[in-house]
Structures are given as C-alpha cells and as structure tokens.
Amino acid sequence: MFILFASTKQMTTANRKLKEKEELKALILDSAKKLFLIKGVEQTTIRSIAQHIDYSVGTVYVYFKDKNAILNELHIQGFAQLSIQFEVLRHVANPMERLIAMGRLYIEFAMANPEMYELMFTLKAPMEALNEADDEEWKQGINAFTFLKATVLECISTGHFKGHQPDALTFMIWSLVHGMCSLHISNRITGVRLDNAAGMVPAGFEEFILILKKL
Amino acid sequence: MFILFASTKQMTTANRKLKEKEELKALILDSAKKLFLIKGVEQTTIRSIAQHIDYSVGTVYVYFKDKNAILNELHIQGFAQLSIQFEVLRHVANPMERLIAMGRLYIEFAMANPEMYELMFTLKAPMEALNEADDEEWKQGINAFTFLKATVLECISTGHFKGHQPDALTFMIWSLVHGMCSLHISNRITGVRLDNAAGMVPAGFEEFILILKKL
DNA sequence: AAATAAAATGAACATTGTTCATTAAATGAA
DNA sequence: TTCATTTAATGAACAATGTTCATTTTATTT
Known part of the structure; x- marks a missing residue:
C-alpha cells in the first residue's frame, strides 16, 4: 500500500489526520474501558460507548471492525498494565523471592482489576479473535508465561524443584494463582461460605508459599 | 397454598397433570442441555430450544421464569452428575489416595463436560440467581467443598499437611485443579504455545501430586 | 469555487430475551 | 352430552443489542 504526497503541506495534513484518527481511536478505547470497568463487558454496549464520547454508533464501527476488536485492544492494554506492574520484579535477584513476589503482584492485579482480568484470562472472545487472524498469536500471554517460566528455571538452577518438569511445573504454578483469582x-x-472471601485468596497463596519454600 | 379435591378422580387427574408438567419441564431441560453442550450457553436461544421440542417460545416461559432459571437447573444437574462420579471415592479408604483420586475425577469431569463445568464454576449468572432468591444458598458448591475439606482434614489427622490451615489449604487445592481446568x-x-494442551492438565496435576506426597 | 476525497451519520436490519392478550384444550358440573 | 370454567399453549409484539451501509457532512485539493 503506497501513499504518495505531492508536497510537504499535503504530507503534514495527512500526518495530522493520522494523528487525529489515532486520537479518536484512543478516545473510543478509553471510553469503552471506563464503561466496562463499571458496567462489565456484556453491559457495555456500542451505543453507550458512542454516547459517552458524543459520536454516532456508526463512527465506532469506522474505527473498529466490531465489539470484539475493541475487547481485543483492551485485552492488550491489560497485559501492558500487568507487565508494568511486573517491572519491579527485575530488581528481585533471588529467583525464589521473585517467584513469590510475582504471584503476589498477579493476585493484586486480578483483585484490583477483575473485569480486566476476566478479559485477559477467562473470556473466550479474545482468543477466538486471535484464531481468526491466523498469523496472529497470543504474544501477551506467551510473554507473561515465558517470564514466569524463566523464573522457575532459575529456581531450578539454584537447586529448587528437584525432580520436576519445568513446563508442567510452571503451568501448575500459574494455574494455582489463576484458579484462586478466578474463583474469587x-x-x-x-x-461456598468461606468467610473473608477477599482474604481467602492471599491466605491460600500463603499456604502455597509454605509448600514452595520446602521444595 | 392449598389444593382441595372433591373426589378421587379429580385427584388422579391432578396428579397426572402434575406429572405431565414435570415431564415437559424435563423435556425442555434436556433439550436445553443438549443444545448448549453443542452450541454453548450463549448460542443456545430460547427459540432454538422451543423449536427443538416443537413447542412455542411462550411455552418455555410458562415453565421457566427466564433463561437463567434454565441455566440454574442445569447447574444443579451438573453437580448431581459430578457427585455421582465422586461416588467411587467412598471406597478409597486412604485419605491421601482419595484426595488424589478426587482431583483426577474432577479434571476428568471438566475435560469431558467443559460447557457444564463453565456453568458450574465460571459463569456468574447462576451465582447471581442465588443471590436474588435470598433464602437460597449454593448448596451444591458447599457440598462439594465440604467433601473436599473433610478429606483434607482426614489427611491432616493421619499426619499430613503439618503446619497448614485446613480452610486455606483446601481452597488452595481446589484452586489449583480449577485453575488448570479453567485455563484449558x-x-x-x-x-501460550504449550503443546499437548489436553495433556498439560494431567501433567500439571502430576507435578502437584509429587509435591503433595512429600507433605 | 468547484471537484474530490474522507469522515461521520443514523436509519434500518437481524437476532436476541421477554411479555401478554388471545386462542385452544382439558376439565368438571349440570 | 353440553357448556362454563379453568388450565395450557401460542405467537405477535416489544425493547435492547450488534451491525451495516446509503446518505450527508466536512475537509482537502485543484
């Protein structure tokens, strides 16, 4: 796809238009995010998004193929957000400590952003959208998992987790933390009448830490 | 609510009508179950259910308040089914073995009935329906959890899991197995590009068993 | 200023869950 | 049997939703 410019002036207006398009796209996304953090994914309608930013319904469809495309972008934003929260882990030298800190951060994120978490790890729509665009893969998920796995491997190389398979063990640890968040x-x-539901997740994780430290 | 009968004949016809109502209700449920095991919960419409049993849309609403009421009954059926599969556990005397066997059965059930599993442990609708009917509680879930917890307690009383909190530990174990099934x-x-996705769940559980046996 | 291109629009459609006045069927009394 | 009454079934109609697209509006270029 080629775009030819006859003059500098044309180029700059084209650039401005590109920028404006980006801005409106971001505006739609922000609005969508805001709404579904309050109302939930299902309750957030295209109409409500449009109304919220004073544009027509059709405009939303100029910028996004469909509702799933919006969910997809937010899904990516969610992983960016989690990734930022994971940044501090770079400063934790001890892999075992890092593993535990990662778990805590993961849980914190899930509890603070339940709707976002659901979008990232439970809803099927984002995964299906990936399947459709066939050259696309779930880069965000792969990145996060790779990071976790690298930490597990470091733990192994420092003498922990003897006799365990790295892949399966990594998956197991992820599942444990995800499972608690998901059930919450x-x-x-x-x-299930466990009192202190919000407290049960950290409590469960503490049990796991006790176990991990023995391995 | 009182129903008075003037004669035996009236009583029997009334009984027959009750039975017929039960049967049609069951027919609707069976049809709904069949459809959403194939198409998924969202894709199963009231119209498709009605069409499948050659009744009108309105009839479905005579027998069920709304779609959630149908989901709710199926939710209960799912727990009944799981509970039946758990029956064999009564014959496993050793609590540690029973705990592991329970995990396997749980995983088996989830993998074999993913839609049902989602209804039982992921979808919010059934829980919200419980909240509305205020004297209702999630008996099925409580039962299953209690059964698991009892087994954990037995493990503790036979010398395992020293230094662990029963509630939190039970929740942690449930979370682990649920997390794997949920991610699957x-x-x-x-x-996340783990090959052999179906095999990864049992593999992860094997890792957990290794750990459990040391505790 | 006119022609062209780009962007925005909102009416219209299809599909859903849901309701309810109407119709049909079954029942019981006379 | 006959007919009034109760019960059950119906499907047209409504509201809400995602989505499309011919039309209108705005911006840009000539």
Missing part, C-alpha cells in the same frame, strides 16, 4: 471473581468463594 | 477451557494453554 466468579463469586465461588463467597458461594 | 478458556483456551489459554494453547494460546
């Missing part, structure tokens, strides 16, 4: 978000903890 | 069902395992 889907209201199964209160459902 | 939401396609996050394939997403």
